[in-house]
Amino acid sequence: MTSKKPAEALIDGLVVSRETIDKLKQYQALLEKWNRSINLVARSTIQDAWERHILDSAQLMLPARAGEHWLDIGSGAGFPGLVCAIISAETHPDRKFTLLEADQRKTEFLRSVSRETSTPVTVIAERIERQASLGADIISARALAPLKHLLAHVDRHGAPGATALLLKGRTHRDEVEEALAQWRFQTQIRPSRTQEDAVVLEISEVERAE
Template identity: 40%
Template sequence: MITNEDQAKHYASELCDAAAMDKLERLTAELVHENERQNLVARATLQTVWQRHIADSAQLLKWGGEGSAWLDLGSGAGFPGLVIAVMRPHLSVVLVESRKRRVEWLERMISELDLQNCRVEGARLESIETFPAGTISARAFAPLDRLLALSARFSTKDTFWVLPKGRSASQEVQDLPKNHGKMFHVEPSLTDQDAGIVIGRGQWSKNQ
């Protein structure tokens, strides 16, 4: 369990190189500054930004794929999408965000951090052209059943689902249609002892 900023920074450093760590430092500094202009994250979490946002995002790499594009839904402040893009420069990362000011923030960070592997789709998910996603992530995007319904068309039999769900993770999986089989399970978060991450593999169908 990661319980403080030093542990969180060490954890992140084990997953990427020094250049990526420099970019993460710049990202956290810009986040603090931008949060004065718009409420990207809860102000209280800025005191533990590495634990609550950087390491919390980085841990998802354990369950994501390394091949096709990583699709991050409702990217908001850029977690986990920007962190994934920084730590895996070889991986194409697509950030979906419909709120104009959030889109501007994400685009600025992509430019300033020179994330040539990352782009923003500044629109609602329903209007984005379908493409096969290797990994689908979402942090506080929508209840699990609605999230799956909205993003099903981006999934294939090889898609990894990596969905932080906080305390509701187990209940949301239990509430899925009974015939969903063993497609999803819950893993404990490394950064919050009360939180869970919904993990899955495969193509989701509305008929499941």
Template identity: 45%
Template structure:
């Protein structure tokens, strides 16, 4: 990978060491090998994993780089959860739980965690079965998982206990927000996506059922 790729990572995430960049490059190579056999992401985006998935995930670090306890629900191929685990590495006491019920995808997540010694734990359970196993989270993340109203249901036990949500959303996010306010109250900050001109990162806090 070129110096331009390192610069693109720093533009998305903020200051990132060369070591972290090199580890993410190695992760991308590992990802591509696994993706050929178990379809971790749609084939239409597999040719641009760096921009479409790694940088898109890394931009959460620019929004929140202080929290130490994270949970990523529906982790799938590891976006954003594994990318955040690479960024969390080296920070004392920091970790992320990766919740993924698909056995093959959970196996991939565990393989990456083991290969790189990441500060992450794979919880191979359904999201609604994992809530008692993942406690005291400060940030909940999800990407390409479900409409916002469903995300609030799934992440509700963490969000209503004080965690904030950072959720990737596409250009139709306003309709999802409008649908959600009928059942939930929350404070909302919209962060324009650095990788998708029509997308946003929705930051939700003080979440409560109506």
């Protein structure tokens, strides 16, 4: 009979092992170290990185119920994709993660975190619009572009039935209205667990408007 690993609630509704918490803490330490020489995140947020970046990203695991291939576009410092990859290594070990980021220095950081935390991810150093379609089941992004532009990337890189999980701020309703001029889609708006006036947009059935 095997003993259970100690577990802890990362956020309300998401319980992970102490080992996963430790990997996320290791990620945070690497972020603080690398951010001294590479502009990964705003320096004003580095002291609150656990909540502002890691927990903010982790909340995407709640609506991400299914999907074998997760694509994170414009990954930057790995938020939200690399956080979700670390958690998924425990909760969805068969899920494949691809991180798409054009900046070479940031891709080196992503690969370093992947190695140090023993988290398998594929890191691609390429612009989103130049990358051939990746056929992902889940597509995530954070602080990347207006929704109307993000939907073009979702349309390009999503497999049939793909879902987009997008972290957005207080202008999300205006972005949805603007996007409807060019796109047809279904959306669920979920209040952020970590930031007031922020939301998670869960978007599916994306197609160009006629």
